[in-house]
Amino acid sequence: MTNTIADIETADVTLVTGSNTTENHPVLSTFVKRAALHGKTLIVIDPRRIKLTQHANSWLRPQPGTDIAWINGLMHVIIKEDLHDKKFVEERTEGFEALAETVKKYTPEYVEAITGIDADDIVATARKFARARVATILYCMGITQHTCGTDNVKSLANLSMLCGHMGKPGGGVNPLRGQNNVQGACDMGGLPNVFTAYQSVADPNSAKKYEAAWDVEGLSTTPGLVVTEMIQKAELGELKSLYIIGENPLVSDPDLNHAEKAFGNLEFMVVQDIFLTETAQMADVVFPAFCFAEKEGTFSNTERRVQRVRKAVEAPGFAWEDWKILCELATRMGNPMNYENAEEIFEEIRMVTPSYAGITWERIDQTGIHWPCPTEEHPGTPILHTAQFTRGKGLFHAIEHQPPAELPDDAYPFMLTTGRVIYHYHTGSMTMQSRGLNELSPECFVEISSNDAAKLDLADGEMVNVFSRRGKITARLNVSEKAVDGTIFIPFHFAKAAANRLTNARLDPVAKIPEFKVCAISIEKAA
């Protein structure tokens, strides 16, 4: 997030899009709901009639995969009605002319034809957003998990910059991170193209710096493969081994039938986890690891706040901490890695990571600190881009609408979109161990509108088969107010009816994120 969670309540207008906030970020959603309760304007733009729409002043319903169009539509109106922040555009940005040229054709009527959103709603929303003293944008995987995910995000940044809502309290463009430490995993260089703090592996200076810090030679300056590419290479037989830590790609990855085949092709697979997940069952070696309550360390939350994790219980049996397993393995492979404890690792992180350099475990004992925090005297940075953007001036990207990779047709007439429910977490390896959570959400379901159910002559609670070009699952039909005609929602948690057997593995070309949010399916009564 560019801003903080607490900041949300100070915004005049909150625009939430592609985020089922009350189910996926329940505590963060309380800030959004409280703002609405206290009279601030809440706009929800989402293909489903999610619970947050009940708190919103307005709900705009785009067809899945048409986000660039409505965002361009808002900007069209804002520029046409001269509502943009000219001072901010002039002083802090570049590329405005190209943007203005591109959005020219996105008239409210043109946008209505693509997105299904009423032209008048586009105009009214544009005015509300632009006229706000300060407005925040919150988004999540509904924006990113598309073949045009990167362009969707850039479009939201365009919209915020155009109105001068960036770099100030209550504003910003705020992705809501779905996993406890996804921010930290990225910050720590758990990505194929960067070391910690996003220092490029292709930059020979970074490589040199790390060779010195780690006392090794010959670090590769070739960016590596992202997970989805690794799976493709495994299928081709080019990737031989995969070492997997605390992840369950055999439920979470798109087009699972395909992924299973690829994993089967690996010569050697190691998994370290706390449970024998679907993925661990395929491994050649499984290492038992600690869970969060058993270890010391830090997580970085969605607002870039680095916070302490503390040991409360002893781990079961002969389990080890994840770092200790890797260090011992490295040592046995001939590259000794020795640390007394996790804090010693953090001290090394500080040395090579400018944005974490000023953070110590002692400083964050009670209250976490937002990076960047370059020195021990620095208070941390709750709000990014207050004076300038990372590259200096904020660059507008002129972007055209692109349709999803797969759209409904006669054979597969419905659109499928996937996500989570409040009572489960990701692939359920943790939450499905809870009797209570299982009682509240026992199984997979196929969320459908009453119109569509009637059309198919299906009743609530019936078992149905769902097909896509890639696979089939069987689950219970759930006729729901949340569903809009033509669009089906299935949660991806449940391995027994894994929604990802249906999803499309087509990727965004830049972020390499799969298009989980749109594919074409058909539904029929299960025999």
Place this chain on the structure above:
Amino acid sequence: MGKEDIIYIDDNPFTFTPGETILDVAHRNNIFIPTLCHLKGTTPTGACRICVVEVEGARDLVASCAAPATPGMVIHSESKEVINARKNIIQLMLSSGNHNCAIRDFESDDWTSFQLKTLEADQYNELCPVWGDCKLQDLAYRYQVTTRHMPLSESKYPIERENPFIQRDFSRCILCGRCVQACREVQVNNAIDFGYRGADTKIIAGTDVPLKNSDCVFCGECVEVCPVGALIPKESLKAKTRFEDIKKTRTTCSFCGVGCQMELSVQDNKIVGINSAGRDVAPNNGSLCVKGRYGYDFVASPKRLTTPLIKKEGKLTESTWDEALDFVATRLNEIKDRSGSDSMGVLTSARVTNEENYIAQKFARAVLKTNNVDHCARL
């Protein structure tokens, strides 16, 4: 600083900022004023009136939580009149329900009638589950309130147990409304509210349906703010002992990316409860969600992996660390030598700590010598 922004509490002057209540000023200066219904950050309701104080010139005692400080106000926080009023309030509350804790002071010769009476109530044979951890009980002790001559009321409504997480015991509810405030003004889930009228008043979910059939999403905020034993986590009823050997550890939630600060209560190496780390602790300011608060069974699950496993003849078989580590080290070195570093990949995890992610990418880059390291940020 002029006279206009000063109030006097128990003869001492204190400054205030406009908008502050008498209670705010008192608490900021560590002056004790008891509260039951007051919940920081929500609209004061003045429902319980336990926070009454004497304000010179006012006709009646004033609920300090709802009364704004005004210039020159002279306040007595524990005058005789205030103490009497508080005693009365506590006494009424104790007699309003099944508050069968030790502060009830019965005539020993009336023991049988007491037993008969309480037998009619739900959980007649159990002491209140929050005994010793109850704000009402604390106040009864503080003000030495006994209920010798007060009849015990029967429970009007049965205990609701039909959901996995929260037990609602209406016989112990003092109708302070904190749970309603928490649900409607903090979490804004709007699942519960006051229902019925007069002596029938009850906190109801929806149209008085069980929580699990209402808009409730079991965030448990109501349980955390309940000052008495009306709302309790069902899990806590299983504990063998209640306060002995409970160790509390502050940590960060491991589910979504909000990073809620929480406190794990541990007994016998087992998590027995989770609460927020407090209403003043960012980023969650006292709130949690159903997964964070109640979804901890996995930690002590018997399905946890406890030993390394090696696949032998297609079956994962238990092994020692030495054997498993040596096997993996040998195989990875072989593949590296034969097929090259870039034929290997590491998936690190958005679930593990920064320290562990750092070590994982270091392992990929410095040991395997490949940049094929990623995690499921996109999934």
